[in-house]
Amino acid sequence: xxxxxxxxxxxxxxxxxxxxxxxxxxxxxxxxxxxxxxxxxxxxxxxxxxxxxxxxxxxxxxxxxxxxxxxxxxxxxxxxxxxxxxxxxxxxxxxxxxxxxxxxxxxxxxxxxxxx
Amino acid sequence: xxxxxxxxxxxxxxxxxxxxxxxxxxxxxxxxxxxxxxxxxxxxxxxxxxxxxxxxxxxxxxxxxxxxxxxxxxxxxxxxxxxxxxxxxxxxxxxxxxxxxxxxxxxxxxx
Numbered sequence: 131x132x133x134x135x136x137x138x139x140x141x142x143x144x145x146x147x148x149x150x151x152x153x154x155x156x157x158x159x160x161x162x163x164x165x166x167x168x169x170x171x172x173x174x175x176x177x178x179x180x181x182x183x184x185x186x187x188x189x190x191x192x193x194x195x196x197x198x199x200x201x202x203x204x205x206x207x208x209x210x211x212x213x214x215x216x217x218x219x220x221x222x223x224x225x226x227x228x229x230x231x232x233x234x235x236x237x238x239x240x241x242x243x244x245x246x
Numbered sequence: 247x248x249x250x251x252x253x254x255x256x257x258x259x260x261x262x263x264x265x266x267x268x269x270x271x272x273x274x275x276x277x278x279x280x281x282x283x284x285x286x287x288x289x290x291x292x293x294x295x296x297x298x299x300x301x302x303x304x305x306x307x308x309x310x311x312x313x314x315x316x317x318x319x320x321x322x323x324x325x326x327x328x329x330x331x332x333x334x335x336x337x338x339x340x341x342x343x344x345x346x347x348x349x350x351x352x353x354x355x356x357x
Contacts, residue, residue: 134288136288173334173345234294236291237289
């Protein structure tokens, strides 16, 4: 079955540590996205990528980094520079924009990061 | 500025009753997506609307986009416990890939 996987489901980090969240998809989608979700707020875009070895900053990229070495994988690193990293992180993927198609984003199950 | 407002913020409905959730855009929508989220899980795609006046249904859930393409509503008929969760709308304001998201509506179904 095709889909998106994220790991781990729960992650605990000490202040000052970098952590990497995994996102893998086998849907053959070109575009991948990382969102952050905080209670009572909508999703906020951190980074997105439309093609391997290329990615763009979203609205809240500061303190985060990504890589896109393979089409299937889009890991997110939360660095110590991120001042308030405790949140729920969601990865998504989609086809590239194609007029007349839904082009909906498919979401992974999420990773809940807690900074201790 | 680009804004997407979702209302109500939360909703408690008796099982079997109908309900409506609204999503209002500050500018004309290129497309509007509706998703459902169970707490602590990923989002599940429900429907996507693009044309003014368009209406789509899936089981007991109907979504509409107004003629001016600035407001969408999600209507659930005869609500069931399985409808409980957070409903989010996502707006496309141009032919790019970025969605702007509403804050979500938390739906609780009382038995």
